[in-house]
Amino acid sequence: MITVNSVGDWFWEVATEPGEASPMRAAETAVAVWNVLAAHELAVPVGKVSVSARIDGEKRDYRINVSRLSLEPEPLARDTELSRVVAEAETLEGDFIFTVRIDCPGLWLESGVKHRAEKLFSIHTASWEGGLLTLLLETYSDAWLTMDTRDREQLEIHAANSPRLAAALREISDLMGSAPTPGGLNRFATSTETGFEDSRVEEPAYEDSWGTFEPRARLSLLYSRLPDSEDEYEVVTDHPVRYFTIRREGQTLGYLWASTGDEAAGYEPRTAAGDDAFDAGAQWVLRLRAAHEQGLTALAALDWATRQPPQPEIGEAAEDTPQEAPSLDALQEMSSRY
Numbered sequence: 567m568i569t570v571n572s573v574g575d576w577f578w579e580v581a582t583e584p585g586e587a588s589p590m591r592a593a594e595t596a597v598a599v600w601n602v603l604a605a606h607e608l609a610v611p612v613g614k615v616s617v618s619a620r621i622d623g624e625k626r627d628y629r630i631n632v633s634r635l636s637l638e639p640e641p642l643a644r645d646t647e648l649s650r651v652v653a654e655a656e657t658l659e660g661d662f663i664f665t666v667r668i669d670c671p672g673l674w675l676e677s678g679v680k681h682r683a684e685k686l687f688s689i690h691t692a693s694w695e696g697g698l699l700t701l702l703l704e705t706y707s708d709a710w711l712t713m714d715t716r717d718r719e720q721l722e723i724h725a726a727n728s729p730r731l732a733a734a735l736r737e738i739s740d741l742m743g744s745a746p747t748p749g750g751l752n753r754f755a756t757s758t759e760t761g762f763e764d765s766r767v768e769e770p771a772y773e774d775s776w777g778t779f780e781p782r783a784r785l786s787l788l789y790s791r792l793p794d795s796e797d798e799y800e801v802v803t804d805h806p807v808r809y810f811t812i813r814r815e816g817q818t819l820g821y822l823w824a825s826t827g828d829e830a831a832g833y834e835p836r837t838a839a840g841d842d843a844f845d846a847g848a849q850w851v852l853r854l855r856a857a858h859e860q861g862l863t864a865l866a867a868l869d870w871a872t873r874q875p876p877q878p879e880i881g882e883a884a885e886d887t888p889q890e891a892p893s894l895d896a897l898q899e900m901s902s903r904y
Contacts, residue, residue, distance in 0.1 A: 567710050574756075600641075637841075665692045683837075807891050836901045
């Protein structure tokens with residue numbers, strides 16, 4: 567399962583001499599960690615980079631705050647997007663916290679097949695003028711666990727993927743000069759210095775942790791892209807649902823659905839597609855709102871929304887007639903697996 571909440575994390579901290587924890591060092595460290603992940607196909611092109619610089623102690627006083635820069639093949643070569651931002655940060659005077667975040671597309675294995683997730687890991691580095699460099703690595707997949715986040719045993723998936731994670735963590739620790747501080751038990755699993763505890767032995771904090779938290783988290787992330795509105799269908803249902811697969815240039819972005827038994831309708835983003843799934847989904851929800859404003863039933867809205875003039879950037883329905891899933895839960899799970 568691919569998640570929007572972190573399944574686990576690892577933290578490193580390096581004390582440096584004043585001035586050594588520079589923006590350039592934070593960026594170089596983030597890129598070096600990317601390269602370690604890339605050696606194990608835990609990161610593949612093209613990553614997205616966010617960079618910020620703010621005055622220490624002032625949470626909102628940003629002098630630099632940019633996001634979704636492309637991680638180019640040589641990210642810190644002259645005149646790349648990242649190198650220009652780092653050079654700007656190097657000119658700032660005062661006590662600044664400089665941060666770099668790279669969202670890493672990566673590959674995980676199941677039954678010998680490689681599946682791509684647009685955010686398999688994220689790398690966060692931060693430097694303080696006072697002489698401190700930190701690294702936080704997070705993962706958004708349960709492929710490293712003996713039990714998935716819906717409490718189902720997955721020993722073959724674990725065997726195919728967990729050694730790659732363990733090797734990468736050891737190499738990152740060598741790079742940082744110390745072992746990580748694992749995040750420990752969270753909603754999903756318990757991270758260790760080299761991966762995760764066996765969740766058959768170390769039970770998770772919640773039963774069906776994915777079903778408990780992920781649908782709500784995904785809905786919140788989707789609706790954060792939208793203005794408030796009273797023209798809404800219900801977003802949950804206990805009935806079967808009909809749905810269209812939304813695709814763009816061969817990639818599945820999500821699923822537009824409506825209930826067969828009540829007035830519920832919505833969009834389930836395909837989590838593995840990353841931000842594009844949520845950006846497109848927001849536009850499909852706007853179509854559902856327009857249908858609701860016209861007084862259409864949920865099922866009529868499903869048909870109406872897919873027959874509006876095409877907008878290539880948000881994808882289109884892949885089927886001529888809707889498919890049916892036995893429940894919204896089943897559709898949500900399908901949208902989070904691959």
